[in-house]
Amino acid sequence: xxxxxxxxxxxxxxxxxxxxxxxxxxxxxxxxxxxxxxxxxxxxxxxxxxxxxxxxxxxxxxxxxxxxxxxxxxxxxxxxxxxxxxxxxxxxxxxxxxxxxxxxxxxxxxxxxxxxxxxxxxxxxxxxxxxxxxxxxxxxxxxxxxxxxxxxxxxxxxxxxxxxxxxxxxxxxxxxxxxxxxxxxxxxxxxxxxxxxxxxxxxxxxxxxxxxxxxxxxxxxxxxxxxxxxxxxxxxxxxxxxxxxxxxxxxxxxxxxxxxxxxxxxxxxxxxxxxxxxxxxxxxxxxxxxxxxxxxxxxxxxxxxxxxxxxxxxxxxxxxxxxxxxxxxxxxxxxxxxxxxxxxxxxxxxxxxxxxxxxxxxxxxxxxxxxxxxxxx
Amino acid sequence: xxxxxxxxxxxxxxxxxxxxxxxxxxxxxxxxxxxxxxxxxxxxxxxxxxxxxxxxxxxxxxxxxxxxxxxxxxxxxxxxxxxxxxxxxxxxxxxxxxxxxxxxxxxxxxxxxxxxxxxxxxxxxxxxxx
Ligand SMILES: [Zn+2]
Numbered sequence: 001x002x003x004x005x006x007x008x009x010x011x012x013x014x015x016x017x018x019x020x021x022x023x024x025x026x027x028x029x030x031x032x033x034x035x036x037x038x039x040x041x042x043x044x045x046x047x048x049x050x051x052x053x054x055x056x057x058x059x060x061x062x063x064x065x066x067x068x069x070x071x072x073x074x075x076x077x078x079x080x081x082x083x084x085x086x087x088x089x090x091x092x093x094x095x096x097x098x099x100x101x102x103x104x105x106x107x108x109x110x111x112x113x114x115x116x117x118x119x120x121x122x123x124x125x126x127x128x129x130x131x132x133x134x135x136x137x138x139x140x141x142x143x144x145x146x147x148x149x150x151x152x153x154x155x156x157x158x159x160x161x162x163x164x165x166x167x168x169x170x171x172x173x174x175x176x177x178x179x180x181x182x183x184x185x186x187x188x189x190x191x192x193x194x195x196x197x198x199x200x201x202x203x204x205x206x207x208x209x210x211x212x213x214x215x216x217x218x219x220x221x222x223x224x225x226x227x228x229x230x231x232x233x234x235x236x237x238x239x240x241x242x243x244x245x246x247x248x249x250x251x252x253x254x255x256x257x258x259x260x261x262x263x264x265x266x267x268x269x270x271x272x273x274x275x276x277x278x279x280x281x282x283x284x285x286x287x288x289x290x291x292x293x294x295x296x297x298x299x300x301x302x303x304x305x306x307x308x309x310x311x312x313x314x315x316x317x318x319x320x321x322x323x324x325x326x327x328x329x330x331x332x333x334x335x336x337x338x339x340x341x342x343x344x345x346x347x348x349x350x351x352x353x354x355x356x357x358x359x360x361x362x363x364x365x366x367x368x369x370x371x372x373x374x375x376x377x
Numbered sequence: 378x379x380x381x382x383x384x385x386x387x388x389x390x391x392x393x394x395x396x397x398x399x400x401x402x403x404x405x406x407x408x409x410x411x412x413x414x415x416x417x418x419x420x421x422x423x424x425x426x427x428x429x430x431x432x433x434x435x436x437x438x439x440x441x442x443x444x445x446x447x448x449x450x451x452x453x454x455x456x457x458x459x460x461x462x463x464x465x466x467x468x469x470x471x472x473x474x475x476x477x478x479x480x481x482x483x484x485x486x487x488x489x490x491x492x493x494x495x496x497x498x499x500x501x502x503x504x505x506x507x
Binding site: 130131134137148192240244 | 386411418437442444447450453458460472483500
């Protein structure tokens with residue numbers, strides 16, 4: 001028995017004064033239920049991510065009440081950037097384990113409209129005090145991993161920049177992406193340096209966001225559903241100082257999460273027809289591609305430059321534009337995968353609907369990893 | 378305020394404030410651990426102490442920070458942060474206070490550490506190459 005995703009929905013991401021995270025969670029939930037053809041009253045499970053901008057003792061309780069629901073099973077999950085993929089795993093476990101039958105998995109945050117007073121403080125909680133005392137940005141911690149990658153592999157800043165260029169090309173076709181103007185490698189390398197070797201155009205956007213999917217057991221799902229063929233999760237560290245492998249081989253816990261997911265699904269990287277890869281910074285994508293077995297170690301930059309991830313290439317990836325060009329929130333990698341597979345992506349729909357996809361969330365500084373393998377029926 | 382002797386982070390911060398170049402060391406397997414915590418990741422022992430380290434370290438990676446994450450760092454940008462290995466498998470993040478240009482940095486390059494200060498707080502810093 002597998003779990004299946006019946007539909008996906010997103011909220012509008014244009015900020016406006018007073019727009020709350022719960023507003024966007026409700027909007028995306030109702031959109032997902034409409035897409036799935038499921039009545040709100042059928043929902044008996046709710047799992048949500050957390051909000052950085054808006055305080056809730058239990059976000060899933062606030063959302064359930066806003067939707068007028070009294071679910072059997074409800075959970076609020078905090079797994080930093082991996083949360084979007086992770087709530088799908090939790091919903092799958094809940095429906096397969098019998099805790100509920102029809103679950104909403106939702107992640108929303110009003111990171112712009114919420115005008116959070118202490119967003120810097122909230123983000124600093126991602127780092128260890130022994131790191132923070134030196135004055136690093138979160139970007140700096142990724143930059144240290146990126147510089148070690150360049151040192152070790154001989155890859156170049158142009159290789160890193162090519163990731164941002166590729167996903168911007170995809171965002172150009174997506175009507176709901178924040179940035180749609182095409183950019184070049186020179187544009188990326190000419191944007192202000194944030195923490196070397198990473199430039200502004202190599203860093204995730206900060207936007208409002210909301211996304212949701214409806215999950216049930218595959219025996220209750222129809223022909224248009226997307227099966228969760230496999231999933232895997234792994235955690236290696238909170239502080240990058242405690243995981244020297246990041247700087248020696250570049251291997252992250254995503255090698256473990258993806259291996260578990262491939263095993264459960266009974267397929268391998270060569271069988272994938274699409275990938276949606278958490279892209280908080282350009283080096284994140286290169287390291288993860290190597291962990292997924294999409295190319296040899298040290299060759300991810302060359303693979304991106306050769307068009308591997310292009311929507312017209314062998315493995316269309318981040319077809320919405322990703323965190324780098326579309327908007328915040330790893331849940332959008334999930335909703336985008338479901339839409340492409342169900343053929344409902346609109347103007348940026350791929351010419352042929354992918355049969356299999358990898359969706360990946362990364363949390364912390366490459367510490368928490370969640371991989372999903374999705375399949376069309 | 379007195380330092381809680383059972384809190385490894387507080388003990389390391391206090392030792393650094395006392396100008397002692399040291400990290401947490403496991404009394405069971407002898408490994409250094411940083412950032413410190415209650416349990417040794419290698420052998421799972423809870424028996425630890427402070428352990429003096431030599432100033433010799435090896436450069437692993439570096440980044441020049443162009444935007445301050447907090448007001449206390451704002452008048453210093455840009456500043457250079459390094460990642461160094463102080464012993465097999467033990468990494469330390471530290472500011473770089475040398476005249477060496479970043480273009481001269483090489484992975485695996487030997488560097489020297491010393492106690493110094495960052496934004497008024499006692500921290501190990503990279504003071505020279507070689
Ligand atoms: Zn030990």
